[in-house]
Structure formats: structure tokens, C-alpha cells
Amino acid sequence: DAKTTQPTSMDCAEGRAANLPCNHSTISGNEYVYWYRQIHSQGPQYIIHGLKNNETNEMASLIITEDRKSSTLILPHATLRDTAVYYCIVRVAQGSARQLTFGSGTQLTVLP
Amino acid sequence: KAGVTQTPRYLIKTRGQQVTLSCSPISGHRSVSWYQQTPGQGLQFLFEYFSETQRNKGNFPGRFSGRQFSNSRSEMNVSTLELGDSALYLCASSLGTAEAFFGQGTRLTVV
Numbered sequence: 001d002a003k004t005t006q007p008t009s010m011d012c013a014e015g016r017a018a019n020l021p022c023n024h025s026t027i028s029g030n031e032y033v034y035w036y037r038q039i040h041s042q043g044p045q046y047i048i049h050g051l052k053n054n055e056t057n058e059m060a061s062l063i064i065t066e067d068r069k070s071s072t073l074i075l076p077h078a079t080l081r082d083t084a085v086y087y088c089i090v091r092v093a094q095g096s097a098r099q100l101t102f103g104s105g106t107q108l109t110v111l112p
Numbered sequence: 113k114a115g116v117t118q119t120p121r122y123l124i125k126t127r128g129q130q131v132t133l134s135c136s137p138i139s140g141h142r143s144v145s146w147y148q149q150t151p152g153q154g155l156q157f158l159f160e161y162f163s164e165t166q167r168n169k170g171n172f173p174g175r176f177s178g179r180q181f182s183n184s185r186s187e188m189n190v191s192t193l194e195l196g197d198s199a200l201y202l203c204a205s206s207l208g209t210a211e212a213f214f215g216q217g218t219r220l221t222v223v
Contacts, residue, residue, distance in 0.1 A: 034210055043116070043202050043214030044155070091210055099145060099157035099168055100210060 004088045009107040012082075018075040020106050022088030025069040030092050033064060033071045034100070037084040037108075044087065044102070047073065078110045114139065116205050116215035124221045130191040133218045137184050137205030144186040145212065146178060149200040158201075161186055162208070190220075198222045 005023040012018040024033065034049040048055055048062045050071075055062045061074040075082055087105040117136040125131050137144050146158040157170040161180035178188040184205075190197055198221050204212040 032210065041200070041217075041219075043204070043217050044212075046211050046213065049211065089210070099160060099170065100147075100155075100204075100212060101157070102147075102155035104154060 004090055004103055006086070006088050006103065006106045008104065009109070011109050011111055012075075012078045014080060014110050014112050015077055018078040018082065018108055018110070020073040020075075020086050020088075020108060021070065022073070023070045024088070024090045027068050027090050028092075031090050032092070033062065033068075034089040034091065035060070035062065035073045036087045036089065036100070036102075037082075038087070038105070039081075039084040047086075078108075080110050080112060082108065083110045084108060116203055116213050118201075118203050118215035118218050120218060121216065122219045122221075124223060125193050126223055127193055127195060129193050130189060131193060131220060132187050132189045133201055133203075133220075135186045135188075135203030135205075135215060137186070137203075138213055141205035141207055141213075142184050143206045143208050144180055144184065145204045145206075146186070146188050147202040147204065148172070149202060149217070150196075150198070155202070158188065193222045195222050 032049050032051050035047040036044040038044045050062045064071045085105040085107050087102050119134045143162045145160040149155045159169045160167050164180045175191045180186045200217045202217045204214045206212040
């Protein structure tokens with residue numbers, strides 16, 4: 001699976017958009033970008049994933065650059081409950097090895 | 113639809129003992145994976161089971177083992193516990209893709 005690089009930490013004001021970047025310059029053509037988050041002491045929560053088109057769901061939007069070497073997770077109106085560690089993971093969607101390789105992630109702190 | 117259920121939520125064991133943790137996946141999910149999370153090493157993959165067969169294993173010693181039953185429920189066992197085994201153990205279920213659903217975890221403390 002491709003390696004990812006994320007900032008260690010970010011702050012965001014409550015009600016504003018939180019934009020979390022992720023670099024994955026070695027991504028392969030069949031690899032997807034997945035985002036998970038982990039609120040303190042809870043299990044990770046799946047947020048969204050995409051291959052090359054931008055994706056949106058009820059939680060967030062995922063913007064993937066045209067060359068697919070980087071992406072941005074957008075939380076449109078951050079709330080205090082969005083404070084968590086956000087993990088960007090790049091891997092194939094299916095295959096014999098289905099483990100997720102979590103890096104250090106980005107600690108997002110939403111400030112009141 | 114019920115989520116992934118892990119039991120127990122908290123556990124305290126003594127060095128040298130063994131422990132068994134349980135995971136009930138989301139109904140219909142046949143893939144169950146286990147992860148260990150520690151402050152120093154982060155989230156690390158232990159193993160994955162699919163239809164009662166271990167399909168993949170992380171880099172952990174043989175003291176860590178698991179199994180899956182015909183109803184997809186899974187257990188993991190750690191024998192001869194060491195202080196370093198203190199961690200949050202997480203179970204995740206999926207339909208076989210990387211979109212996984214995690215339980216709340218079992219917090220194991222070895223004293």
C-alpha cells in the first residue's frame with residue numbers, strides 16, 4: 001500500500017470548514033484513498049473513500065487532485081465533536097490482504 | 113442495525129496469565145480483523161479472518177492467536193501476558209473491502 005503524509009496537528013474554529021490534507025505521491029492506479037477518524041478512546045470510524053473523482057457524503061467531502069498524488073478531507077462545518085485524530089489511508093479496495101495500515105494521522109482540534 | 117460488539121470493555125490481568133477477547137461483527141459481515149493500539153506503536157494490524165479462515169497476519173508473536181466461528185463471531189487469545197501487551201484491542205468487521213466498521217475496543221491492562 002502507498003505511504004501517506006499528514007500534518008501532525010491542526011486547529012479549526014467551530015462552525016468553520018476543516019480542511020485536512022494528505023500526500024500520497026506513490027499511489028497506484030488501483031488504490032483508493034480512505035479516511036477514518038478516531039475520537040479519543042473509541043474505535044476508528046470510517047468517513048469516506050474515493051478513487052479519482054471527488055466524493056461527498058453526509059459527513060464530509062473528499063477532494064482528490066487530478067494527478068491523485070494528494071487529497072483533502074473537508075468537514076464543512078466543524079463542531080466540537082469533530083475533534084479527533086484523522087487518518088488518511090491508501091490501499092486497494094479489495095484483495096487478499098485487507099488490513100488497514102494506520103499512520104500517525106492528524107490531530108484535529110475544533111476550538112469554541 | 114447493530115454495530116460491532118466487543119466484550120469485555122475493560123480487563124485487568126496479571127503477567128503470565130492468558131486472556132480471550134470476543135468480537136461480534138455486524139450481521140452479514142464475514143471478515144473480521146483485529147488491531148492493537150498502544151501509545152508508542154499506534155494502531156497495528158494483528159490478523160484477519162474470513163469464513164473461519166485466517167487470511168492475513170501481522171507481525172506479532174505466536175502468543176497472539178485468534179479464531180472465527182461459523183456465525184462470524186471471532187475471538188482472539190493472548191497467552192503468557194507481558195506488561196507490553198497492555199493496549200486497546202480493536203475488532204473491525206467488513207464485507208471484504210477496506211470500508212471497515214470498528215467496535216469500541218477492549219482495554220487490556222497487564223499488571
